[in-house]
Amino acid sequence: MSTDLRVEHLSVHYPEQPLPALDDVTLSIGRHALTVALGASGCGKTTLLNVLAGFVKPSTGTVTLNDKVLTQPSAERAVVFQDDALLPWLNVLDNVAFGLRLQQVPKAQASAQAQEALQLVGLAGFEQANIWQLSGGMRQRVGIARALAVRSEVLLMDEPFGALDAFTRATMQQLLLKVWHHTQQRIFLITHDIEEALVLATDLVLMTPRPGRIQQHLTLTFNQRWLQGEPLRSIKSDPQFIELREQLLESLTPKEALLEKA
Amino acid sequence: MSTLESLLPVKPMSFAPATPTFLQWQGWQQYYALWLGVLSILSLLAVWWVVSTLQVVSPLFLPTPLAVWDKFVVVSTTGFMDATLWQHTLASLQRILIGLVFAVVLGVPLGLWMGCSKVFKGLLDPLVEIYRPIPPLAYLPLLVIWFGIGEVTKVLLIFLAILAPIIIATAHGVLATSTSRKRAALSLGASPQQLLAYVILPSALPSILTGIRIGLGAGWSTLVAAELVAATRGLGFMVQSAAQFLVTDTVILGILVIALIAFAIEMALRQLQKHLTPWYTQCD
Numbered sequence: 379m380s381t382d383l384r385v386e387h388l389s390v391h392y393p394e395q396p397l398p399a400l401d402d403v404t405l406s407i408g409r410h411a412l413t414v415a416l417g418a419s420g421c422g423k424t425t426l427l428n429v430l431a432g433f434v435k436p437s438t439g440t441v442t443l444n445d446k447v448l449t450q451p452s453a454e455r456a457v458v459f460q461d462d463a464l465l466p467w468l469n470v471l472d473n474v475a476f477g478l479r480l481q482q483v484p485k486a487q488a489s490a491q492a493q494e495a496l497q498l499v500g501l502a503g504f505e506q507a508n509i510w511q512l513s514g515g516m517r518q519r520v521g522i523a524r525a526l527a528v529r530s531e532v533l534l535m536d537e538p539f540g541a542l543d544a545f546t547r548a549t550m551q552q553l554l555l556k557v558w559h560h561t562q563q564r565i566f567l568i569t570h571d572i573e574e575a576l577v578l579a580t581d582l583v584l585m586t587p588r589p590g591r592i593q594q595h596l597t598l599t600f601n602q603r604w605l606q607g608e609p610l611r612s613i614k615s616d617p618q619f620i621e622l623r624e625q626l627l628e629s630l631t632p633k634e635a636l637l638e639k640a
Numbered sequence: 641m642s643t644l645e646s647l648l649p650v651k652p653m654s655f656a657p658a659t660p661t662f663l664q665w666q667g668w669q670q671y672y673a674l675w676l677g678v679l680s681i682l683s684l685l686a687v688w689w690v691v692s693t694l695q696v697v698s699p700l701f702l703p704t705p706l707a708v709w710d711k712f713v714v715v716s717t718t719g720f721m722d723a724t725l726w727q728h729t730l731a732s733l734q735r736i737l738i739g740l741v742f743a744v745v746l747g748v749p750l751g752l753w754m755g756c757s758k759v760f761k762g763l764l765d766p767l768v769e770i771y772r773p774i775p776p777l778a779y780l781p782l783l784v785i786w787f788g789i790g791e792v793t794k795v796l797l798i799f800l801a802i803l804a805p806i807i808i809a810t811a812h813g814v815l816a817t818s819t820s821r822k823r824a825a826l827s828l829g830a831s832p833q834q835l836l837a838y839v840i841l842p843s844a845l846p847s848i849l850t851g852i853r854i855g856l857g858a859g860w861s862t863l864v865a866a867e868l869v870a871a872t873r874g875l876g877f878m879v880q881s882a883a884q885f886l887v888t889d890t891v892i893l894g895i896l897v898i899a900l901i902a903f904a905i906e907m908a909l910r911q912l913q914k915h916l917t918p919w920y921t922q923c924d
Contacts (some may be wrong), residue, residue: 431827432826451823451826452829453829459820459823459824461818463820463824465838465842467845476838477828480831508919509919510919521824524824524828525827528828
């Protein structure tokens with residue numbers, strides 16, 4: 379039996395669109411992987427995440443987890459969105475415990491588990507705070523804690539740090555790495571930020587648009603160096619990092635744009 | 641540099657620090673609207689008082705504020721048309737309350753259903769949009785033919801006036817629920833029923849409360865129309881029958897009480913909205 383989250387020959391055609399949003403995508407996400415799908419807008423990375431989550435049905439192909447075909451959303455695949463998507467009528471603790479309460483987990487146990495998740499994201503002490511009093515970065519932490527609390531098989535993250543300012547984003551990236559390292563939680567994250575993809579991913583999937591396809595699959599170790607305490611600045615100035623960054627940038631730049639320059 | 645500046649349509653402003661007088665003025669500005677409101681009401685009262693006291697208009701048409709106050713005392717204690725002011729007010733409030741309860745009980749589920757099902761929205765939307773713009777006075781005679789001249793017709797008229805805004809606001813609230821909020825709940829294992837109860841309904845609550853506010857405003861304005869029909873009590877009835885006997889001070893008194901209650905209802909509902917949905921004004 380395989381514990382991988384597997385995508386096999388997946389295609390998605392939206393009606394009234396000439397080209398498929400995803401065309402014959404095959405991908406396997408291991409039990410402890412932090413897989414990042416990188417691509418420009420229109421490359422199908424959001425569609426891929428939506429299929430993994432069960433929000434969008436594949437036109438052809440299958441998604442399987444533990445050898446079981448996935449068809450609809452479930453708590454096995456918790457999603458973190460760019461806009462936090464929290465419930466403002468609940469306080470921080472109740473938001474984090476929300477998924478557990480939906481599954482009829484007794485209140486005391488749900489609260490304890492939620493507390494644990496809040497501790498992981500560094501929000502212990504904010505249990506009773508109201509959502510609308512929190513900053514963008516803190517809200518995103520609550521969103522992550524909420525997804526962690528249900529202890530899903532995979533955490534799906536839809537450009538989770540895209541709406542944050544640069545300083546908060548770096549802090550959140552480091553936080554995510556620490557949480558991933560600590561919980562061994564499988565993560566699938568999509569982004570259009572090349573550096574974010576390079577510093578976070580164990581597996582980097584480069585996607586290109588029209589039609590949405592996987593162009594390249596890289597295995598990376600920069601996140602290990604960051605976890606071991608190497609400053610981000612030194613990682614980012616590593617020649618290997620720079621070379622990869624430039625190479626990815628070139629792959630991501632549309633060919634028409636290159637022609638215009640020439 | 642100076643040549644560049646001359647190219648700008650507006651000269652760049654110099655950022656001088658704000659002077660203390662400017663700051664003081666800003667603090668005062670918080671209550672600016674309130675003071676202006678009080679000022680305009682007081683001016684209206686003053687004009688009324690001057691015009692009526694100088695008898696520019698005959699007291700038969702415009703009694704003095706004092707005469708209206710005296711009438712207030714009389715109607716409150718001995719009554720007008722076999723009922724005191726409080727009994728008239730109570731009769732009106734009772735009608736609008738019954739109308740409101742039925743409108744909420746029917747309107748919120750219909751609105752939820754409309755927001756969740758495209759088919760149901762397609763079926764119900766035209767009906768709501770056809771009846772909503774008709775002035776209640778226009779279909780009042782039909783209601784009288786169908787339901788007689790009893791309490792049912794009066795409450796029904798108010799109910800219909802409140803219903804449409806509640807249905808529309810509820811459906812709008814459901815449709816405006818953010819997709820990522822719904823999807824996040826689904827990915828945490830929510831069933832369709834749980835999604836409706838714990839995500840969609842609370843998300844739509846601010847909109848529903850706004851619908852109730854608008855609906856109550858509409859319902860209160862049809863009150864007089866409803867009480868035209870064979871009523872023996874009610875503020876609308878009081879104003880209407882006083883007008884027939886040219887008891888102008890009672891007419892004005894009735895209008896003032898109707899206005900005050902409408903204002904009180906609006907303020908109470910705003911407080912309720914603030915209390916129930918504090919996030920509504922403070923985030924997204």
